[in-house]
Amino acid sequence: MQYSQPEIMENLRYLKALSVQYPNVQAACTEIINLQAILNLPKGTEHFMSDLHGEYEAFNHILSNASGVIREKVDILFSKTLPAQERAVLATLIYYPEEKLKELKESTGDLEEWYRITLNRLIEVCRLVGSKYTRSKVRKALPCDFEYIIDELLHTNYDELNKETYYENIISTIIDIERADEFILALSNTIKRLVVDRLHIVGDIFDRGPRADIVMDSLMEHHCVDIQWGNHDILWMGAAAGSRTCIANVLNNSITYHNLEVVEIGYGINLRPLALFAAETYGTKDVSCFLPKLLESRYYNPKDVRLVACMHKAIAVILFKLEGQIILRNPSFQMEDRLLLDKIDYQRRTVRIGDRDYPLKDCDFATVDPQNPYQLTDEETLLMEQLKFSFLHSEKLQRHVQFLYSKGGMYKCCNHNLLFHGCIPLDRDGSFQQFDCEGKRLSGRAFLDYTEQLARQGYNAPPHSRERLRGKDFLWFLWCGRNSPLFGRDKITTFERLLVDDPSLWAEEKNPYYHFTAEEETCVRILREFGLDHPHAHIINGHVPVRSKDGETPVKANGRLIVIDGGFCRAYQPVTGIAGYTLVYNSHGIRIISHAPFDGARDAIRNNRDILSTSVIFETMENRIKVGEADEGQGIQENIQGLRMLLEAYRCGIIKETAKKSPGRR
Numbered sequence: 001m002q003y004s005q006p007e008i009m010e011n012l013r014y015l016k017a018l019s020v021q022y023p024n025v026q027a028a029c030t031e032i033i034n035l036q037a038i039l040n041l042p043k044g045t046e047h048f049m050s051d052l053h054g055e056y057e058a059f060n061h062i063l064s065n066a067s068g069v070i071r072e073k074v075d076i077l078f079s080k081t082l083p084a085q086e087r088a089v090l091a092t093l094i095y096y097p098e099e100k101l102k103e104l105k106e107s108t109g110d111l112e113e114w115y116r117i118t119l120n121r122l123i124e125v126c127r128l129v130g131s132k133y134t135r136s137k138v139r140k141a142l143p144c145d146f147e148y149i150i151d152e153l154l155h156t157n158y159d160e161l162n163k164e165t166y167y168e169n170i171i172s173t174i175i176d177i178e179r180a181d182e183f184i185l186a187l188s189n190t191i192k193r194l195v196v197d198r199l200h201i202v203g204d205i206f207d208r209g210p211r212a213d214i215v216m217d218s219l220m221e222h223h224c225v226d227i228q229w230g231n232h233d234i235l236w237m238g239a240a241a242g243s244r245t246c247i248a249n250v251l252n253n254s255i256t257y258h259n260l261e262v263v264e265i266g267y268g269i270n271l272r273p274l275a276l277f278a279a280e281t282y283g284t285k286d287v288s289c290f291l292p293k294l295l296e297s298r299y300y301n302p303k304d305v306r307l308v309a310c311m312h313k314a315i316a317v318i319l320f321k322l323e324g325q326i327i328l329r330n331p332s333f334q335m336e337d338r339l340l341l342d343k344i345d346y347q348r349r350t351v352r353i354g355d356r357d358y359p360l361k362d363c364d365f366a367t368v369d370p371q372n373p374y375q376l377t378d379e380e381t382l383l384m385e386q387l388k389f390s391f392l393h394s395e396k397l398q399r400h401v402q403f404l405y406s407k408g409g410m411y412k413c414c415n416h417n418l419l420f421h422g423c424i425p426l427d428r429d430g431s432f433q434q435f436d437c438e439g440k441r442l443s444g445r446a447f448l449d450y451t452e453q454l455a456r457q458g459y460n461a462p463p464h465s466r467e468r469l470r471g472k473d474f475l476w477f478l479w480c481g482r483n484s485p486l487f488g489r490d491k492i493t494t495f496e497r498l499l500v501d502d503p504s505l506w507a508e509e510k511n512p513y514y515h516f517t518a519e520e521e522t523c524v525r526i527l528r529e530f531g532l533d534h535p536h537a538h539i540i541n542g543h544v545p546v547r548s549k550d551g552e553t554p555v556k557a558n559g560r561l562i563v564i565d566g567g568f569c570r571a572y573q574p575v576t577g578i579a580g581y582t583l584v585y586n587s588h589g590i591r592i593i594s595h596a597p598f599d600g601a602r603d604a605i606r607n608n609r610d611i612l613s614t615s616v617i618f619e620t621m622e623n624r625i626k627v628g629e630a631d632e633g634q635g636i637q638e639n640i641q642g643l644r645m646l647l648e649a650y651r652c653g654i655i656k657e658t659a660k661k662s663p664g665r666r
């Protein structure tokens with residue numbers, strides 16, 4: 001006997017609860033065998049992406065094509081029997097079933113034959129991508145309308161003559177009763193769902209690119225996703241929590257890229273009060289320092305651009321004031337050197353930074369009272385109240401931010417990997433940097449846990465409470481505070497970038513983390529800090545664009561650190577030379593897929609054009625990794641232990657067996 005009677009008695013309540021689900025020896029044994037079998041299956045495939053920055057078209061395409069993996073599966077099955085063009089059409093049908101079906105139906109002669117061939121091909125792809133999972137897991141992934149039929153088709157061995165007829169019959173009936181379109185849709189979705197078991201987003205969904213809200217909608221529909229917050233995400237979370245400083249910062253970022261669509265159309269936030277205030281205050285003034293960054297490929301109305309520049313100036317001045325207030329009321333942030341509004345000499349048109357004076361390109365700040373530079377005027381206060389009201393009452397924004405809170409965190413340990421967006425702050429000597437946290441000195445993992453708690457407090461603590469105010473200030477700190485783990489730089493130079501013509505002042509010194517993690521030893525030390533002591537443990541980061549075009553590789557520190565900011569963001573593609581990475585970790589090992597720029601869904605559907613993706617294998621396992629070796633396996637092992645104990649409780653008569661309820665026939 002594995003368990004003693006006292007041990008069983010100690011766990012009696014748990015065992016009795018378990019016995020409701022597994023009421024007799026037979027039921028417990030069946031489940032033990034099932035679970036044991038799962039432990040021996042290959043581990044599920046994880047995909048990792050970061051720094052999406054609102055690029056919803058490229059992101060949605062990559063979600064649909066599973067970073068190129070679906071095309072690989074289509075090629076495995078059909079490269080010997082189908083020409084490349086037909087494989088491309090089949091792949092596009094899987095990515096965009098609704099749109100592609102419409103187009104194909106218009107151009108196909110014998111529709112019935114086409115349906116038959118296509119359905120057969122889709123079932124084959126589905127069978128291939130489901131082959132590594134248990135039948136039960138695949139069944140759970142099936143859309144309920146077609147669960148039974150797809151399950152039958154996937155598991156019918158059509159080499160046997162009898163079954164072949166049966167199989168063909170099902171397909172004919174589907175076509176006959178005009179359900180083929182729905183069936184194609186269901187199969188395509190099942191394929192997408194099975195190819196990627198779990199998606200990790202390593203931060204920065206928001207800002208720069210056009211529509212982060214559409215990216216969020218897609219993520220919310222995903223079957224299994226987790227998010228490690230990026231500095232840009234936390235900024236929007238702060239705005240949704242009602243921090244005026246974060247709101248001003250969000251608007252400043254969006255306006256910088258002339259990207260008001262996400263704010264106004266995406267989140268329904270009314271920018272009229274800002275436009276009115278800006279036109280009134282800066283309408284006749286020089287706003288040349290505040291011109292937005294424009295895309296060369298788009299036409300902009302010059303009057304609109306001017307108004308946007310006025311709005312930019314209005315919100316930037318408010319931002320500098322509000323940031324000053326946060327810095328003044330939070331000495332622990334140690335950011336006094338960022339107080340610049342009180343260092344302006346309006347006569348000489350200079351600002352003192354450090355111990356030098358620098359000429360200012362613009363210091364016509366009508367709303368700044370030099371005696372009281374950080375105070376908002378009454379009009380600015382009213383404007384910020386209106387904007388705050390809109391942010392707090394945007395139903396969609398609140399829904400998205402709640403999703404970020406529920407699926408996200410500062411870091412995640414998963415299958416021996418440590419995921420976080422920016423850095424684990426280190427000191428100049430490479431040790432974990434200590435922060436003053438309400439009387440305690442915290443560093444490393446304890447500091448990250450503390451920051452996460454404060455980030456949650458900022459959104460969840462009661463309105464006007466001390467905890468909420470502190471949390472909201474902290475959300476701003478996480479966005480751009482000195483050495484914040486999400487920001488990882490010593491200062492943000494928004495003021496200098498806008499107003500001082502000296503690029504040496506725009507530099508933002510990186511935390512020593514970025515220097516020390518070139519060494520494997522530092523990465524191993526960080527991984528240990530998070531309880532990951534394994535030869536195949538890795539750190540996975542986003543945040544810093546990898547200059548792939550200059551030969552930089554995402555894999556660093558002898559393979560212990562992988563940086564996957566590949567530049568989904570168009571504005572950063574000239575820096576990286578590619579258009580994003582996906583890291584794929586399946587049972588065979590780890591590989592990195594780099595994506596070329598995307599020309600839009602329309603072109604993809606019409607011309608069956610895919611994103612060109614190149615894959616580099618970076619770590620191959622000696623043996624296929626099994627579920628038993630992954631995190632999921634631990635939970636399963638625990639369940640097996642419980643069931644074994646239950647089995648003994650039945651066998652030694654401590655718990656009485658009951659007959660299993662009949663599951664009922666379909």
Ligand SMILES: O=P(O)(O)OC[C@H]1O[C@](O)(COP(=O)(O)O)[C@@H](O)[C@@H]1O
Pocket residue numbers: 204208231232489492493494508543
């Ligand atoms: O290139 P942009 O869009 O003007 O933004 C520059 C700002 O963005 C930041 O790089 C932060 O964004 P990232 O997290 O993408 O690096 C700041 O450090 C910098 O001041």
Ligand SMILES: [Mn+2]
Pocket residue numbers: 204230231232421486542543544
């Ligand atoms: Mn970032």
